[in-house]
Amino acid sequence: MKKRVLTYLKFSSLILLVIVLFAFTSKRNKQRKISEVLIEFIEEQDPYVNELMVNKLLIQNDGRVTNVGKEILVLNTVEQKLDSHKMIEHSDVYLTVSGELRARIKQRTPIARVNAVTPFYVDITGNTMPLSDSYSAHVPLVHNVSEREIPEVFPLLKKIQEDEFLKKHVVGVYLNVKGQYELELRVYSFRVVIGEVENLTGKIKNFKAFYQKALRDKSLDKYKKVSLQFSNQVVCTIK
Template structure:
C-alpha cells in the first residue's frame, strides 16, 4: 500500500512539475518581444502595394509592432487593417515561435484602367481600386464609361482578360453609344465594333477566324472597322 502511495505521489509531483514548466514557458513566450516583421507577397504580382506601405499598416494602430509583447498584439485586428487597404485582396498574419511577425499578402489584380477625372482600375471581381503610387498596370484603357457603368462593361473586360489573344492585343475599350462598345488593337488601327455586351464568346470566336484569314491574305491594314454585331458574321469597312 505504501509503495502505491509513493508511486502516486511521484507521478503527481512529476505532473505538477511538467504543468509548471509548461506554464512558465508559455508566460516567457508570451512576454517575448516581437523582434522582426516579414512581409511576403503571394503569387507573382506587380507591386501595386509595397512592403513599406504594408509595414506602416502593421504598426499604425498597434504602436510599434517590433519590441511589443506578443500577448498584446491582436492578430485579427492586424489582418483587418491590412484587408481594409484598397490594394489588398487578402492577408494572413501570424507569429513564429522565434518572435517574428509574418504577413502574407495577396494583392488585388487590375484588369482595366478607366479614364476619368480621377482615373481608377477595375479588378478581376469588378471592383473599383485606385491607381498605385508604386506601379502602373499594363491593362486596357476604358473610355467614356462612368463608375456607375462598370457593372455593365465588366463582362466585356472579364472576357478580354480570360482570352489570351484579346488580352495581348486590346489596348482600349470605348463606349460609343449607351451600352455599345468598340475595341482598339495595339498594332492595327481599325475599330472592332463589339456592340452590346452579349454573345461575347461567339463574337470573339468569329473575329479570331476572320483575323487569321486576313493575316494570311495580308489585308488587315486595309480595314477601317470590323463589326461583330451581326449574328455569325464579321462585317468590314474598307478604308
C-alpha cells in the same frame, strides 16, 4: 504501504513541476517581443502594394509591431486591417515559436484602367480599386465609361483578360456616342465594333476568323472599321 505513498508523492511532485514549468514558459512567451516581421507576397504579381505599405498597416499603438508583446497582438485584428486595404485581396497573419510575425499577402488583380476624372482600376472580380503609387498596370484603357457602367462592361473586360488573343491585341475599350462598345488594337488602326456586351463568344470567334484570313491576304491595313454587332456577320468599312 510506505512504498505506495512514496510513489504517489513522486508522481504528484512531477505533475506540480510540469504545471510550474508550463506556467513559467507561457508567461515568458507572452512577455517576449515580436522579433521580426516577415512579409510574403503569394503568387507572382506586380507590386501594387509593397513591404513598406504592409509594415505601415501592421503598426500598433503608435509603435512598430516589433515593440509589441505577443499577448497584445491580436492576429484577427491585424488581418482585418490588412484585408481592408484596397490593394489587398486576402492576408494570412501568424506568429512563429521564435517570435516572428509573418504575413502572407495576396494582392488584387486589375484587368482594366478606367480613364475618368479620378482614374481607377477594375479588378478580376469586377470591383473598382485605386491606382497604385508603386506600379502602373499594363492593362487596357477604358474610355467614356463611368463607375456606374462598370457592371455592364465588365463581361467584355473579363473576356479580354481571359482570352490570350484579345489580351495580346486589345489596348483600349471605348463607349461611342451610339452606346456601342469598340475595341482599339495595339498594331492596327481600325476599330472593332462589339456593339452591346452580349454573345461575346460568337463575336470574338467571328473576329478571329476574319483576322486570320485578312492576315493571310495582307489586307488588315485596308480597313477603317470592323463591326461584329450583327449576328454571325463581320461587316468591314474600307478606309
